[in-house]
Amino acid sequence: MMMTFINITATIGSLGFIQSGLHTSTTTLVWVSSAYTLAVAGLTLSAGTLGDLAGRRTVFLIGTVVMGVGSLVAFGAGDGGTLIAAEAVMGVGGAMILPNSLTIVSHIFPDPRKRTEAISIWAGCSGVGLAGGPLVAGVLLNHFSWHSVFLVNAAMSLVVLAVTPILVKNSRHLGRRIDIPGLVLTTVSLLALTYGVIEGGHVGYGDTRILVAFLVFLVTLVLFVRVELRSADPMLNLTLFRSASFSTVMGVPLLMVLYFQRVQHASALDTGWRLLPMFAVYVAVSAVAGRLIRRFGTRSMLTAGLVIAAAGTALLMASPPDDSYAWVWPGMVLFGLGAGFVLAPSTAASISSVPHEAAGMASASVNMFRQLGNVLGASVLGTILTAHFSAVLPERLAGAGVPSGVAAQVESAVAHGGHAPAGAGAMGATIARGVAGAFTDSLRPGLIVTVCALVLAAVLTFVLVGEKTAGHRK
CATH class of the missing domain: 1.20.1250.20 (MFS general substrate transporter like domains)
Structure with a gap:
């Protein structure tokens, strides 16, 4: 275990x-x-x-x-x-x-x-x-x-x-x-809920796909309860x-x-x-x-x-x-x-x-x-x-004194798992302070x-x- x-x-x-x-x-x-x-x-x-x-x-x-x-x-x-x-x-x-x-x-x-x-x-x-x-x-x-x-x-x-x-x-x-019905409904319900939570934080919870995901979660949850109550x-x-x-x-x-x-x-x-x-x-x-x-x-x-x-x-x-x-x-x-x-x-x-x-x-x-x-x-x-x-990083970098052009490169690199841009070596400590504060x-x-x-x-x-x-x- x-x-x-x-x-x-x-x-x-x-x-x-x-x-x-x-x-x-x-x-x-x-x-x-x-x-x-x-x-x-x-x-x-x-x-x-x-x-x-x-x-x-x-x-x-x-x-x-x-x-x-x-x-x-x-x-x-x-x-x-x-x-x-x-x-x-x-x-x-x-x-x-x-x-x-x-x-x-x-x-x-x-x-x-x-x-x-x-x-x-x-x-x-x-x-x-x-x-x-x-x-x-x-x-x-x-x-x-x-x-x-x-x-x-x-x-x-x-x-x-x-x-x-x-x-x-x-x-x-x-x-x-x-x-089998309970298994299918449980799996679909949990998958829909998790998808809505994770992707909603990325594209917004008002997005049509996210609203559909939450609707699927609610419908399958209700169906699951009904199926389980009626099952022998x-x-x-x-x-x-x-x-x-x-x-x-x-x-x-x-x-x-x-x-x-x-x-x-x-x-x-x-x-x-x-x-x-x-x-x-x-x-x-x-x-x-x-x-x-x-x-x-x-x-x-x-x-x-x-x-x-x-x-x-x-x-x-x-x-x-x-x-x-x-x-x-x-x-x-x-x-x-x-x-x-x-x-x-x-x-x-x-x-x-x-x-x-x-x-x-x-x-x-x-x-x-x-x-x-x-x-x-x-x-x-x-x-x-x-x-x-993602929302506070630009403000934190600006507050730390990172130029807007370098800040944009840092934001892109952080979002995709990359490293700070090569030209930012001289202000690496400043960037690190801004990123740490945002985190x-x-x-x-x-x-x-x-x-x-x-x-x-x-x-x-x-x-x-x-x-x-x-x-x-x-």
Whole structure:
């Protein structure tokens, strides 16, 4: 399961090198970072059902193979379109791995108390992957091209394929079937929403294509709900949401990677080290989350975590446009602490709040909503960042004293992943100051959106989730 998260942060940590190597637009770059999680979010529910039918271990292993193949395609990619397609292929593999790995864990531990601790460890593995991605990418990028980053999962796939048949038993939940209408409607709905968010930031949200995309999203979402309510064996049993704990499950790292690389001029490896405090705290808290839930209760854990994460994000807004790390790490530690309080407990609460025979569907649903949050978080925050950056860059360059002719060349180069114009060498520091200021200004709207979302989630959690330990109250 850790593989599925290494891919996310390793790709994010390589975005600057990918843009420089392929000379892609910023919009294409957002698609590169979103295609993987979009595929995972769209296919996770069906992959969970497939695991119930064909065997969780079987589908888990097939997903591992698909992940490895997608990694090899990404390794050989020579343009942005091929890389986006490779990320989508890896997402298909990730969709098979995530829900079935969680169902395997929940099936092995039917006792709610032990299951909560096991799920906490499962969630902690995601933090190890998130932390390891930037570090592995940084080491490889110091010696090789960005292509080498995608060989990591290809190699790990071989290890997983070797040990899984020995360590993991197969399990099934017969009697289910693949919900083809639900699969099609889910995929179209998520694709339309993501397309509208990403492309809307580039061409404007009043554009006819964007309005049509949002209309398609709304229509397919309504149809999906109707189909699932009428289906004898739905892909997503909407009655699960009668449980308040399950209902509440529903990209700060992306912004920080770009801040370190574009404002503080950190190398890929330095960026990995600077992200490490956030992920290390997250892993540490996830490892003991099961015990914390029993002591403090689900609602207290989730609400406190969301508030702490919001406070950490708010603290990041004070980061200046310079290379001082002292302004950044406290906010990142708080954000990691809050995430550790939220992700493992919310997953455990969701699985424990439904009947044991529904664990497979619940596992798939939890992972779908988590990945949906990832793709929308990266898409929305990335779009806000790129749109605002393009808007404020001319003003910042002018304020720094960059001549209009040179400023126009800088704007074009930045937009397409190029370098500052050759004639601007004498005023390189001035240009760098203007670009850093524009980038820092552009981070703040995305961070404000994140704070508002976390505060809203904290309020909903406090109202909807029972205070008792997961599994004892629905």
